Amino acid sequence: MSFEKIFHLKLLGTLSLQDSSASRQPQSLQKKRLELLAILAIGGQVGISRDRVQAFLWPESDTSRARHALDQLIYSTRRALGRDPFSVTAGEIRLDPDVVGSDVREFEEALLEGELESAARIYGGPLLHGIHLTDSRELESWIDGERARLASAYQQSMQKLAESAAARSDVAGAVVWWKKLSLSDPLSSRIALGVMRALERAGDTSGAVQHARNYDRLVREELQIAADPEIRAFAKSLASSLDARTPTATPVFSKRASELHPMPTVPPAGSRKNSRTMVGRSAFAVAVILIAVLLTRYNGV
Numbered sequence: 001m002s003f004e005k006i007f008h009l010k011l012l013g014t015l016s017l018q019d020s021s022a023s024r025q026p027q028s029l030q031k032k033r034l035e036l037l038a039i040l041a042i043g044g045q046v047g048i049s050r051d052r053v054q055a056f057l058w059p060e061s062d063t064s065r066a067r068h069a070l071d072q073l074i075y076s077t078r079r080a081l082g083r084d085p086f087s088v089t090a091g092e093i094r095l096d097p098d099v100v101g102s103d104v105r106e107f108e109e110a111l112l113e114g115e116l117e118s119a120a121r122i123y124g125g126p127l128l129h130g131i132h133l134t135d136s137r138e139l140e141s142w143i144d145g146e147r148a149r150l151a152s153a154y155q156q157s158m159q160k161l162a163e164s165a166a167a168r169s170d171v172a173g174a175v176v177w178w179k180k181l182s183l184s185d186p187l188s189s190r191i192a193l194g195v196m197r198a199l200e201r202a203g204d205t206s207g208a209v210q211h212a213r214n215y216d217r218l219v220r221e222e223l224q225i226a227a228d229p230e231i232r233a234f235a236k237s238l239a240s241s242l243d244a245r246t247p248t249a250t251p252v253f254s255k256r257a258s259e260l261h262p263m264p265t266v267p268p269a270g271s272r273k274n275s276r277t278m279v280g281r282s283a284f285a286v287a288v289i290l291i292a293v294l295l296t297r298y299n300g301v
Contacts, residue, residue, distance in 0.1 A: 006083055009041050009102040012150070013125025017100075032057065033077040035133050037085065040095045041102040042127070042146050047087070047094030056139040107150070116157045120180065123154045155184055155191075162198065171202040186218060189228035196234060209238050 010016045015038060039056055040048060054066035061069065074093075078084050085099040097105065103122055110119035127147040133139060158181035165173035178198045182191050192215040199208035212235035216227035226232070 007081065007085070007100045009037055009100055010124065011038055011041060011127055012103045012107065012123055013129050015128055015131045030076075030080075032073055032134075033080060036073055036077060037095065037100060038128065038133070039139075040086070040093060041100070041104055042143070043094060044105065044108070045094060045097070047092040049091055050093055051091075053093060056136050056142070057134050059134075059136040059138065104150070108153075111153055111157060116161050119154070119157050120161065123150075126151055151184065155181060158184070159194070162194065166198070166201070171198070174198045175202050175204075186215075187222060189215075189231055193228075193231055193234065196231070196238075200238060205238050205242055209235055209242070212238075 006020060008018050008020055010018070015034065017034060017037060035057065036053070039053060050067070050070060051063075054061075054063070054070050057073075058066040058069055074086055074088065078086070081099075083099050085096055087094050087096050095102070103124065104127070107119055107122045110116070110122060127150050128143060133143070158177055162174045162177035162181065165171075165177060175195075175198045178191070178195045182188070182195050185191055192211065195211050196208040199205070199211060212227065212231055215231060219225055219227055
C-alpha cells in the first residue's frame with residue numbers, strides 16, 4: 001500500500017501538493033491547477049468525464065470555451081510539474097497514481113485492505129476542510145457528498161476499532177478510539193454515549209460523568225437544546241453510584257446560579273432596629289447586676 005510518488009496531494013483536512021523529494025509545494029502551481037488535481041484525486045481510478053470537469057471549473061462558460069480552457073489547464077499543469085500527471089482519453093481524465101499520490105487514495109486503499117489503524121492515521125480531517133474552490137454549485141454539491149462519504153467511512157472504522165478493543169478486554173484502547181471518534185462528530189449523542197460507556201468499563205466513572213456534562217454544555221451552546229434523555233439518565237445513574245464515595249456530590253447538570261448560591265436572607269429594617277434595642281437592654285441589665293454584686297461585697301468588708 002506504500003506508494004513511491006513524485007508528488008503527494010493532501011485533501012483530508014487541508015489542500016496542498018508536496019514534492020516528495022523536497023517536502024514543499026511546487027512553484028508556479030496556480031489555484032486552478034491545484035483544483036484540477038484535487039477533483040481528479042477525489043474521482044479516483046475511475047476518473048471523471050471531461051464534460052463534468054468543465055462544468056465544475058467553468059460553470060458559466062459555453063461548451064467550446066470550457067473545452068479549450070480545460071485543454072490549456074492540462075497543458076500548463078504538465079509544464080508546471082515537469083511531469084505528466086494525467087491519463088487522458090477521449091471522454092475521461094484521471095490522475096496517474098505513479099506521478100501524483102493522494103491521502104484520499106491511501107485512505108480508501110487502507111480501508112479496502114482492512115488496515116483500519118492505518119486509515120485512522122491517514123485521515124487528517126474532513127475533505128477539503130475550510131477550502132473554497134471555484135464558485136460552482138455542482139462542484140460544491142459533489143464535494144459535500146464525497147466529504148460525507150469519507151467521514152462516514154472514517155467513523156465506521158473508528159467504531160470497529162473501539163469495539164474490537166473492547167472485545168479483547170482492552171478497555172483503555174476502547175476509550176482512545178471512542179474519544180477519537182467523538183472528535184469527528186462532537187454533537188453525536190450516539191458517539192457521546194459510546195465514550196461514556198467505554199469510560200465506565202475502564203473504571204473512570206467520574207470521567208464518564210464529566211463527558212456528559214461537557215456534551216450537555218456543547219449541545220446547549222451549539223444547538224440550543226438539552227442533551228439526549230438517554231445520556232442524561234445514564235449520567236445521573238453514574239453520578240448516584242459516586243455519591244457513596246463522595247460526601248458532597250456535584251450535580252450532573254448545571255443549575256441556575258440562584259439555586260446553587262442562594263442569597264443570604266437580610267432581615268427587614270424594623271427587625272434590625274428591634275434587635276439593637278433588645279441588645280441594649282440586655283447590656284444595661286447585666287451592668288446593674290454587676291454593680292449590685294460589687295456593692296454587696298464592699299458592705300461585707
